[in-house]
Amino acid sequence: MEIDETIQVPADPQTVWALLSDPYAVVECVSGASLGDQREDGSYDAKLTVKFGPAKVAFAARVDIEMDARARSGTVAARGKDQLGGTRFAASTTFRVESPAAGEVPGSGSIILVHSEVEIAGRLASLIESGASLVVKRMTRDFAEQLTARCAAVADAAGTTSGCD
Amino acid sequence: MKVYQRLAQAFRQEGVTATFGMMGDGNMYWVTELHKLGVKVHEVRHEGAGLGMADGWARTTRSPGVATATCGPGVTQLATGLVTAARARSPIVVFCGEHPTIDEEYIQHFDQSRFAAACEAGFVRLGTPETTDEVVRKAFHQAKLESRPVMLSCPMDIQQKNFDDDEAYRPSAELFTRGTIHPDDAALERAADIIAEARKPVIIVGRGGEWSGAGEAILRLGERIGALLATSLMARTFLNESEWHAGISGTYASRPAISLFEEADVVIGVGASLNRYTTEHGYQYPNARYVQIDVEPHVMMSGGRFADCYLQADARVAVEAIDRLLALRSVNNTGYRTPDVKARLVNHQVDRKEFLLDPGTVDPRESVVTIDELVPPEFGVLSGSGMTPGFANMLMTRRRRMVQSGHFFGCIGQMLPAAIGTVVAMDNNPSVLLDGDASFMMHLAEFETVVRYGLPLLVVVMNNECLGAEYYKLDAKSMDVNTAVIACPDLGAVAVSMGGKGVLARSDGQLRAAVKQWVANPQPMIIDLRISRTVPSVPYRRIHYGLDE
Numbered sequence A: 001m002e003i004d005e006t007i008q009v010p011a012d013p014q015t016v017w018a019l020l021s022d023p024y025a026v027v028e029c030v031s032g033a034s035l036g037d038q039r040e041d042g043s044y045d046a047k048l049t050v051k052f053g054p055a056k057v058a059f060a061a062r063v064d065i066e067m068d069a070r071a072r073s074g075t076v077a078a079r080g081k082d083q084l085g086g087t088r089f090a091a092s093t094t095f096r097v098e099s100p101a102a103g104e105v106p107g108s109g110s111i112i113l114v115h116s117e118v119e120i121a122g123r124l125a126s127l128i129e130s131g132a133s134l135v136v137k138r139m140t141r142d143f144a145e146q147l148t149a150r151c152a153a154v155a156d157a158a159g160t161t162s163g164c165d
Numbered sequence B: 001m002k003v004y005q006r007l008a009q010a011f012r013q014e015g016v017t018a019t020f021g022m023m024g025d026g027n028m029y030w031v032t033e034l035h036k037l038g039v040k041v042h043e044v045r046h047e048g049a050g051l052g053m054a055d056g057w058a059r060t061t062r063s064p065g066v067a068t069a070t071c072g073p074g075v076t077q078l079a080t081g082l083v084t085a086a087r088a089r090s091p092i093v094v095f096c097g098e099h100p101t102i103d104e105e106y107i108q109h110f111d112q113s114r115f116a117a118a119c120e121a122g123f124v125r126l127g128t129p130e131t132t133d134e135v136v137r138k139a140f141h142q143a144k145l146e147s148r149p150v151m152l153s154c155p156m157d158i159q160q161k162n163f164d165d166d167e168a169y170r171p172s173a174e175l176f177t178r179g180t181i182h183p184d185d186a187a188l189e190r191a192a193d194i195i196a197e198a199r200k201p202v203i204i205v206g207r208g209g210e211w212s213g214a215g216e217a218i219l220r221l222g223e224r225i226g227a228l229l230a231t232s233l234m235a236r237t238f239l240n241e242s243e244w245h246a247g248i249s250g251t252y253a254s255r256p257a258i259s260l261f262e263e264a265d266v267v268i269g270v271g272a273s274l275n276r277y278t279t280e281h282g283y284q285y286p287n288a289r290y291v292q293i294d295v296e297p298h299v300m301m302s303g304g305r306f307a308d309c310y311l312q313a314d315a316r317v318a319v320e321a322i323d324r325l326l327a328l329r330s331v332n333n334t335g336y337r338t339p340d341v342k343a344r345l346v347n348h349q350v351d352r353k354e355f356l357l358d359p360g361t362v363d364p365r366e367s368v369v370t371i372d373e374l375v376p377p378e379f380g381v382l383s384g385s386g387m388t389p390g391f392a393n394m395l396m397t398r399r400r401r402m403v404q405s406g407h408f409f410g411c412i413g414q415m416l417p418a419a420i421g422t423v424v425a426m427d428n429n430p431s432v433l434l435d436g437d438a439s440f441m442m443h444l445a446e447f448e449t450v451v452r453y454g455l456p457l458l459v460v461v462m463n464n465e466c467l468g469a470e471y472y473k474l475d476a477k478s479m480d481v482n483t484a485v486i487a488c489p490d491l492g493a494v495a496v497s498m499g500g501k502g503v504l505a506r507s508d509g510q511l512r513a514a515v516k517q518w519v520a521n522p523q524p525m526i527i528d529l530r531i532s533r534t535v536p537s538v539p540y541r542r543i544h545y546g547l548d549e
Helices: A014-018 A023-028 A123-128 A131-158 B001-012 B028-036 B047-061 B078-089 B112-118 B129-146 B184-198 B207-211 B215-225 B256-263 B276-282 B313-328 B339-345 B365-376 B388-395 B415-425 B439-440 B445-452 B468-476 B493-497 B507-519 B538-545
Strands: A002-009 A031-040 A046-051 A055-068 A073-082 A087-098 A111-123 B016-022 B040-043 B066-069 B092-098 B122-125 B149-155 B201-205 B229-230 B246-248 B265-271 B288-296 B309-312 B379-382 B400-404 B431-436 B457-463 B500-505 B525-530
Touching: A014 A023, A014 A087, A014 A111, A014 A131, A023 A031, A023 A131, A031 B339, A031 B500, A046 A073, A046 A123, A046 A131, A046 B365, A055 A087, A055 A123, A055 B112, A087 A123, A111 A123, A111 A131, A123 A131, A123 B276, A123 B538, A131 B066, A131 B538, B001 B028, B001 B092, B001 B129, B001 B149, B016 B028, B016 B415, B028 B040, B040 B415, B040 B525, B047 B066, B047 B078, B047 B092, B047 B415, B047 B445, B078 B149, B078 B201, B092 B129, B112 B122, B112 B149, B129 B149, B149 B400, B184 B265, B184 B288, B184 B309, B201 B215, B207 B215, B207 B265, B215 B229, B215 B313, B229 B256, B246 B256, B246 B388, B256 B339, B265 B313, B265 B439, B288 B313, B313 B507, B365 B388, B365 B431, B365 B445, B365 B457, B365 B507, B379 B388, B388 B431, B400 B507, B415 B445, B415 B457, B415 B500, B431 B439, B439 B457, B457 B507, B468 B538, B493 B500, B493 B525, B500 B507
Parallel strands: B016 B040, B016 B066, B066 B092, B092 B149, B122 B149, B201 B229, B201 B265, B229 B246, B265 B288, B288 B309, B379 B400, B379 B431, B431 B457, B457 B525, B500 B525
Antiparallel strands: A002 A111, A031 A046, A046 A055, A055 A073, A073 A087, A087 A111
């Protein structure tokens, strides 16, 4: 499934990028997720618990992160399987932080463009059918809310939001 | 004597008292002979429905149901019913004619053996008059031994030949006995080891547990180890007199039950296949070890998983043996059986989520509870697949005989036929069928069969004028739900036009009055109950919308 989100956050692109380029901070915005140690090849171990309907599924994943500071963009690719070994997933998310479009008042914040592709295969896929994509969409929305709140908190502290200008 | 006469006699000798099917060139002489022998021949409106009726008979009595179709075009109608019955492990013998051996260009020519194989049914063919007894015996033997449908295919010209043997027919039952299967000692010890250590054991009982009469033994074992009791969908309400019964395990489990199941460290499957639905592929029991008891040499659980300890045994014998071993070890655990768990199980299945109803419709959740309350427990209930059982299976909790006809193949349309077979098998015991509108309409003509034979069957059509499953799947994907909407005539009026009773109900009061009327005088009747599309069942909310409740 593919999901596109445009997230408006109340902080300038520089502040948002500073936050997004810290993988630990980003993962904290994903409920049920935690990032482990970085491996020699640069990848990370991660854990993610997802509720599909009433079923809690604990995934262990390997995460690769690529960042392009100049373009203020990045790619997070994760793949893993669940504790019982019956379900595999692969997800790839690219994001880019932009200034508000021309015509809008500068200093009013940033826009994060997010594009995700998520594949779920195996036993669980046969049980949850279309529910899975709604779960992933809800997770994405939740992530956007968390990220927005975080950006607002950082911006407030730094006094960089439009309201503080 | 003609071969067809001997064939009919052989069926009678096998204990056949009722058949379901349609007469045609290939089976008409045999059918006429059955009439003479006192067999209740049920002439139906579609061969596939006749097969479904034999399936209902088989599921109710565990003895072979008998269906019949002429040949060729009559046989091809059997497809869905055959696969459903094969998956449900229903013993059935289907008597079919076959094109004459002397006419390969016969208009109804069809390779029935390949058809039977594709439909997962056994196949036995009458080749010569001398083998008449042999093939009937073989068909019944195979149906019972393998617990599946077997097609007996008899070419028309062979049926008309003379049968000269005057020896008495020897029915298949004389030729083999099935003893009780006792568990292996070492496997039994391993099972006892695992169960003795369990702090949170769940016993899941399936049809096998019910069939073997393991009920009391399960209650005793449950008491000793502090187990939570649950059933597979097929055995729903079995043993729910126990206050430690948590309902159906798996997709139809209530939210409080799921929370309890997730704590389990051991799951004991008693005559239950523990398939993907029953354990949610294991996700409902993430930390459990499994002990599985079944009469099969081995049963693989869903997704290639195996029980930690498998016992090939009769369910009752194995459960009693495990209980004896645990008694010797003085096992007596509290397990789940605490006041807190008991409190969590009170009315655990009630779905409290509120929905606004479409005008002129009822809340299907309330309706199934009303029906459960008004229909006496000695009356049977049958439910369909698709959306309807999401309400009936979770909310109807009175202990009663219940047949689920479509689940093994995920088909619709098989429910009315199965209900007819069940009512006939139970000697006209009144029964209620809850079915969706699309499913019921598929074999609507068979309601006329219900009327013609005066069967005490109440059909409650849970009518939301749509293909329910598809409607909610489209909705979840934000697609046009109206493509799944199909207007439906007043089925109460249709019932009346067919000679039965019928009511269109748009309120709980109208439903109550109609059900009471039927209970007082059970006869062929349809209640066309208009239900609100705004209420998705709990399983649908989980599966299609990814919601917890």
